Amino acid sequence: MEVRRQIEVSGIVQGVGFRPYVYRLATGRHLRGTIRNTSAGVTIEIQGPAETVQDFVEHLPAEAPPLARITGFTVNEVPCVAMQIDDDDEDDQDFRIVHSHEGEEVRTLISPDVAVCPDCLREMFNPKDRRHRYPFINCTNCGPRFTIIRNIPYDRPSTSMAVFPMCPACLTEYENPLDRRFHAQPNACWACGPRVELWDKSGKRIECRDPIAEAVSGLHAGLVVAVKGLGGFHLAVDATNPAAVALLRRRKRRVEKPFAVMVPDFEGAQKICILDEAARTVLQSIQRPIVLLEKKTPSMIPDAVAPFNRYLGIFLPYTPLHHLLFAEGGFTALVMTSGNLSEEPIAIDNREAIHRLKGLADYFLVHNRDILLRCDDSVMRVAGGVPRQLRRSRGFVPVPVFLKDDPTGANQSSVLAVGGELKNTICLTKGKHAFLSQHVGDLENAESYSFFHEAIEHLERILEIRPEIIAYDLHPDYFSTKWALQQSGAKLLGVQHHHAHIASCMAENHLEGRVIGFALDGTGYGTDKNIWGGEVLIAGYEDFERAAHLENVRLPGGAAAIREPWRMAVSYLAHHFGREFLGMKFMKLDTPFVRQLHRPKVDLLLRMMEQGVNSPLTSSCGRLFDAVAALVGIRQQVNYEAQAAIELEMAVGSSEEDNGYPLKLLPENNHWIISTRPLFEELLDDLGRNLPVGTISRRFHNGLVEGFVELARLLREKTALHRVCLSGGTFHNVYLSERLEMRLSEAGFEVFTQKEVPSGDGGLSLGQALVAAARMRAWELGFTC
Ligand SMILES: [Zn+2]
Numbered sequence: 016m017e018v019r020r021q022i023e024v025s026g027i028v029q030g031v032g033f034r035p036y037v038y039r040l041a042t043g044r045h046l047r048g049t050i051r052n053t054s055a056g057v058t059i060e061i062q063g064p065a066e067t068v069q070d071f072v073e074h075l076p077a078e079a080p081p082l083a084r085i086t087g088f089t090v091n092e093v094p095c096v097a098m099q100i101d102d103d104d105e106d107d108q109d110f111r112i113v114h115s116h117e118g119e120e121v122r123t124l125i126s127p128d129v130a131v132c133p134d135c136l137r138e139m140f141n142p143k144d145r146r147h148r149y150p151f152i153n154c155t156n157c158g159p160r161f162t163i164i165r166n167i168p169y170d171r172p173s174t175s176m177a178v179f180p181m182c183p184a185c186l187t188e189y190e191n192p193l194d195r196r197f198h199a200q201p202n203a204c205w206a207c208g209p210r211v212e213l214w215d216k217s218g219k220r221i222e223c224r225d226p227i228a229e230a231v232s233g234l235h236a237g238l239v240v241a242v243k244g245l246g247g248f249h250l251a252v253d254a255t256n257p258a259a260v261a262l263l264r265r266r267k268r269r270v271e272k273p274f275a276v277m278v279p280d281f282e283g284a285q286k287i288c289i290l291d292e293a294a295r296t297v298l299q300s301i302q303r304p305i306v307l308l309e310k311k312t313p314s315m316i317p318d319a320v321a322p323f324n325r326y327l328g329i330f331l332p333y334t335p336l337h338h339l340l341f342a343e344g345g346f347t348a349l350v351m352t353s354g355n356l357s358e359e360p361i362a363i364d365n366r367e368a369i370h371r372l373k374g375l376a377d378y379f380l381v382h383n384r385d386i387l388l389r390c391d392d393s394v395m396r397v398a399g400g401v402p403r404q405l406r407r408s409r410g411f412v413p414v415p416v417f418l419k420d421d422p423t424g425a426n427q428s429s430v431l432a433v434g435g436e437l438k439n440t441i442c443l444t445k446g447k448h449a450f451l452s453q454h455v456g457d458l459e460n461a462e463s464y465s466f467f468h469e470a471i472e473h474l475e476r477i478l479e480i481r482p483e484i485i486a487y488d489l490h491p492d493y494f495s496t497k498w499a500l501q502q503s504g505a506k507l508l509g510v511q512h513h514h515a516h517i518a519s520c521m522a523e524n525h526l527e528g529r530v531i532g533f534a535l536d537g538t539g540y541g542t543d544k545n546i547w548g549g550e551v552l553i554a555g556y557e558d559f560e561r562a563a564h565l566e567n568v569r570l571p572g573g574a575a576a577i578r579e580p581w582r583m584a585v586s587y588l589a590h591h592f593g594r595e596f597l598g599m600k601f602m603k604l605d606t607p608f609v610r611q612l613h614r615p616k617v618d619l620l621l622r623m624m625e626q627g628v629n630s631p632l633t634s635s636c637g638r639l640f641d642a643v644a645a646l647v648g649i650r651q652q653v654n655y656e657a658q659a660a661i662e663l664e665m666a667v668g669s670s671e672e673d674n675g676y677p678l679k680l681l682p683e684n685n686h687w688i689i690s691t692r693p694l695f696e697e698l699l700d701d702l703g704r705n706l707p708v709g710t711i712s713r714r715f716h717n718g719l720v721e722g723f724v725e726l727a728r729l730l731r732e733k734t735a736l737h738r739v740c741l742s743g744g745t746f747h748n749v750y751l752s753e754r755l756e757m758r759l760s761e762a763g764f765e766v767f768t769q770k771e772v773p774s775g776d777g778g779l780s781l782g783q784a785l786v787a788a789a790r791m792r793a794w795e796l797g798f799t800c
């Protein structure tokens with residue numbers, strides 16, 4: 016029996032080879048019908064024998080092209096269309112791709128940039144192929160997207176490929192529905208597409224037959240080569256050459272922050288790192304993020320690549336050019352770090368690169384396909400067997416986070432959330448979609464701040480969103496906050512930092528109602544104007560209650576205390592034991608840390624704190640980690656954000672040791688203060704007994720976990736809530752997050768963590784957007800009732 020079905024598919028299904036895929040699926044089964052692009056995705060009409068149509072419907076989502084992401088799939092019965100007898104019109108006797116009407120508004124999701132596919136690689140390394148060794152080979156399943164789009168709709172004239180008219184051979188592929196390059200907008204070849212050139216350090220083109228081979232010689236000679244990638248420039252050196260790594264560190268003024276390392280393939284990664292199944296999958300995914308993996312020892316990668324760190328950031332080649340560099344050079348590994356000075360945004364334009372990377376690179380391997388929007392590499396790590404975002408950028412942006420409902424409800428308005436100050440991202444919502452920007456960076460930096468503007472403007476343009484609500488952090492000094500407060504024409508709403516963290520976790524897990532939220536991080540502005548960071552909230556999207564927090568201590572010197580963890584150790588010791596801790600009155604305080612303190616400096620610090628001069632109060636969890644790291648002798652000063660906390664985590668011994676330092680919960684005005692006094696008492700005892708740092712670090716982590724579980728139990732008794740959300744930068748600590756999640760689950764809680772967006776401040780904008788939308792709805796309801 017003949018049947019006809021209408022299938023609506025929504026999600027990322029345009030510009031990713033979806034129509035040719037459906038065409039092949041239908042014609043291969045001799046089914047008749049049509050497919051057309053719509054504003055939501057595609058509509059398919061399919062007709063034929065019931066069984067074959069059923070088979071088609073079942074295969075359709077399962078075998079979709081790699082870049083497609085189906086978010087909606089509905090099948091409806093429709094009446095059959097009679098077979099046409101008229102020979103002139105064979106339309107209903109086959110399967111046709113119906114082109115969208117001229118001028119019809121086609122709005123759909125844009126695909127991110129993804130790694131070159133195996134089919135293209137096979138062609139590129141085939142001497143007989145017309146694209147042999149062509150560094151810009153791509154097809155509908157792979158290549159650049161987001162970073163080459165100027166405007167929508169996404170077709171060639173709206174991209175930076177507009178200046179390269181296709182040659183007849185490329186055009187034939189482009190127009191053939193059965194070809195892998197049907198409507199592949201960046202399609203190109205040696206005859207018509209972009210080219211690679213090698214420039215010297217002053218930006219002068221080097222005349223040579225093979226720029227890639229020349230660049231490889233430079234790398235072999237231990238030089239620094241700037242390589243233009245998908246979302247910006249990388250600075251590359253041979254990762255197995257310690258002198259080259261040292262040279263790059265010196266020039267980049269990056270003292271100890273780890274460098275990312277690109278290896279030729281999966282086997283190459285296995286040689287230097289320990290990989291489990293989850294890591295293997297992420298590493299080889301089409302998004303090709305940097306994955307933090309445990310180093311194997313001994314290693315051919317010098318320690319200087321990631322000093323004092325058990326982990327190494329590894330990624331695989333993702334542009335054809337990367338593959339050619341490895342094939343030509345035979346490298347074990349290349350350091351591939353963002354082409355910038357520390358903390359500035361990544362350089363994208365050829366001339367900009369020459370200017371900004373002056374003195375950093377010896378050669379520039381450039382090309383003439385413009386990158387219209389910078390996009391750093393994404394960074395992920397596996398915790399609890401699940402891959403998690405630490406920096407969500409290339410390969411993922413602009414795929415939205417899919418929400419449970421439109422956060423603005425029946426209003427159907429859009430929210431722009433401008434994020435925090437460090438690791439900034441912005442977020443735009445439209446219906447059930449929350450679009451997070453790529454990693455923008457630290458806004459204190461002037462270059463990043465102008466990129467912040469660019470990112471908002473670009474995302475609003477390509478998504479056609481005009482936000483009615485703008486959400487910002489409460490911190491009055493954040494650049495993003497200052498920017499938001501200058502905007503007119505939209506409703507402005509401030510959102511508390513830790514509330515936003517918990518809302519971000521709730522949003523990606525599709526939670527409603529209220530939860531117990533642990534928001535642990537370094538710094539966030541509190542509603543009492545103190546610096547928060549060790550917060551336990553009872554929260555919904557609309558509002559929150561501060562149910563408990565780490566006890567306040569002084570942050571002596573403000574920002575200086577963040578750079579110099581020894582100050583935090585002094586602050587905690589003075590807080591718990593008084594300034595007499597210096598007098599060695601307590602035997603337990605006779606520790607190497609106290610003995611090596613510079614007395615005049617400490618006296619000054621103590622006076623500052625006593626008089627409350629430049630010493631704000633803080634309940635920061637990050638600063639507690641800093642204090643402990645300094646006290647046990649791991650680190651007194653940091654060279655990059657969270658270094659002390661990271662090294663304290665790295666020190667956790669692998670023993671079966673299950674003890675933890677106790678915390679004390681002190682009730683105060685309807686909430687609990689988490690006192691660290693007993694923790695420090697026992698930690699000092701252990702230091703006095705010369706226990707290994709690994710054991711102390713482990714006990715410190717375990718103690719925090721047990722204290723938090725106890726607190727969750729108390730809150731469950733009080734509120735009957737049993738769902739717990741974990742968010743904030745501290746949860747980038749794998750030992751802490753895995754253990755807390757496990758212990759809370761054992762205690763009968765339902766635990767939710769962040770995977771899709773970072774738990775650190777990179778995920779803040781998502782939470783801000785949801786909170787602002789909920790508050791606006793509540794406000795309007797209150798107004799109309
Ligand atoms: Zn391809």
Ligand SMILES: [Zn+2]
Pocket residue numbers: 181182183184185186203204205206207208
């Ligand atoms: Zn061509």
Ligand SMILES: [Zn+2]
Pocket residue numbers: 512516536537538539743744775776
């Ligand atoms: Zn935060």
